[in-house]
Amino acid sequence: MIALFLRDLKLALRAGGGFGLGLAFFLIVTVLVPFSIGPGTGLLSRIAPGVLWLGALLACLLSLDRLLALDWEDGTLDLLATAPIPLEAVVTVKAAAHWVTTGLPLVIAAPVLGVLLNLSPEGFLPLVTSLALGTPALSVIGTFGAALTVGLKRGGLLLSLLVLPLYVPTLIFGAEAARRGAEGLDPATPLLLLAGITAFVAALLPLASAAVLRVNLR
Amino acid sequence: MSIWEYANPKKFLTTTERALPWLWALAIACLAVGLFWGFFLTPDDYRMGATVKIFYLHVPSALMAINAWLMMLVASLIWLIRRHHVSALAARAAAPVGATMTVIALVTGAIWGQPMWGTWWEWDPRLTSFLILFLFYLGYMALWAAIDNPDTAADLTSILCLVGSVFALLSRYAVNFWNQGLHQGASMSLDKKENVADVFWLPALVCIAGFLLLFVALVLYRTGTEIRARRIQALQTRERAAA
Numbered sequence: 001m002i003a004l005f006l007r008d009l010k011l012a013l014r015a016g017g018g019f020g021l022g023l024a025f026f027l028i029v030t031v032l033v034p035f036s037i038g039p040g041t042g043l044l045s046r047i048a049p050g051v052l053w054l055g056a057l058l059a060c061l062l063s064l065d066r067l068l069a070l071d072w073e074d075g076t077l078d079l080l081a082t083a084p085i086p087l088e089a090v091v092t093v094k095a096a097a098h099w100v101t102t103g104l105p106l107v108i109a110a111p112v113l114g115v116l117l118n119l120s121p122e123g124f125l126p127l128v129t130s131l132a133l134g135t136p137a138l139s140v141i142g143t144f145g146a147a148l149t150v151g152l153k154r155g156g157l158l159l160s161l162l163v164l165p166l167y168v169p170t171l172i173f174g175a176e177a178a179r180r181g182a183e184g185l186d187p188a189t190p191l192l193l194l195a196g197i198t199a200f201v202a203a204l205l206p207l208a209s210a211a212v213l214r215v216n217l218r
Numbered sequence: 219m220s221i222w223e224y225a226n227p228k229k230f231l232t233t234t235e236r237a238l239p240w241l242w243a244l245a246i247a248c249l250a251v252g253l254f255w256g257f258f259l260t261p262d263d264y265r266m267g268a269t270v271k272i273f274y275l276h277v278p279s280a281l282m283a284i285n286a287w288l289m290m291l292v293a294s295l296i297w298l299i300r301r302h303h304v305s306a307l308a309a310r311a312a313a314p315v316g317a318t319m320t321v322i323a324l325v326t327g328a329i330w331g332q333p334m335w336g337t338w339w340e341w342d343p344r345l346t347s348f349l350i351l352f353l354f355y356l357g358y359m360a361l362w363a364a365i366d367n368p369d370t371a372a373d374l375t376s377i378l379c380l381v382g383s384v385f386a387l388l389s390r391y392a393v394n395f396w397n398q399g400l401h402q403g404a405s406m407s408l409d410k411k412e413n414v415a416d417v418f419w420l421p422a423l424v425c426i427a428g429f430l431l432l433f434v435a436l437v438l439y440r441t442g443t444e445i446r447a448r449r450i451q452a453l454q455t456r457e458r459a460a461a
Contacts, residue, residue: 169385205381
């Protein structure tokens, strides 16, 4: 499992494109927001937590179709399915590698982009905490979506249609925690609920992803 | 005699063919009686005036929108456990009907909300969860349409339906947390004292029965269509193999 994890990390870092693309996308979305709604700092600082969460979510979505598709095309997935580790472990590792290469950079970049959007000083810690707790859920749910559409020729658009409704609870609690933090309220309740969702999907969704992958590999 | 006999497509088709005219007739009768009763024979509400009458379309369609998803969930489970093709096809047949019911509920709600709340749309928990339910229907139907192999499609959509049910439920309570709503709480229930007067309640009940029958008839009819489409496909494949 560790070998698989390292392999995925290396591929994402070296094979060009995958790593950093999501990050650049996140940056561009954040830069485009003031252009579309105007540069008023009062409004910007009010919507900053929501915009950063939405940007992180879209950046996550962007990299999902590469998550399994490359391994599917060159037959690696068939080998992994017959490997001595269960397929559930494979999809969990895939999701973990996706989080390290996509989610974690977003968490680290978010405070910098928060400065651009004039996020209030007390909002930084809740924003980073909520992203750190929430983005793993985005990766795990995204892996399920990628597993569903892996056999399709043009699955990209369908993937977003399937995955985005599943992102709703995570987005609600994550953005709510960040918003409460930015307004100086106590973000503990939504943070706990967010952590609950992440734990829940990380425990159960790999079973569904593996089942779906088995069907697709049949 | 068990329910599983209807897993045989032939048995399913012959039985539903005999039952369908009756179902159609009953559904149309219930809807005609209920809607006529509701629209013309009940008094206007003392606060809401004539707008209350849209309730005879809104409540039944909203109920069926949720129940259609539940039916798809049961059918998906039956497909995954017992692998009866009729069950998978019934789930597929129910999805567009459920999606349409969701749209009817949303549109009638908006038409009612404009004079009553002063807005077509409000990000209220109930309204929002219905919109999310509609997105789930769209994703489910899109996945069915995207996959060529019928067995793979049935498997994948069934699992999507199971996962989607969990997430739809999660979203339902998450949006409660996110925003307090304008929508009233449940006004009809089986066990508590009704807070809808009998004059309105009885025609509403007939309308609900009508929508339920309409849904059953539509799903059985569409399932029959799906079975025949599958047969044609099988015959064509066989012909091509023989040629």
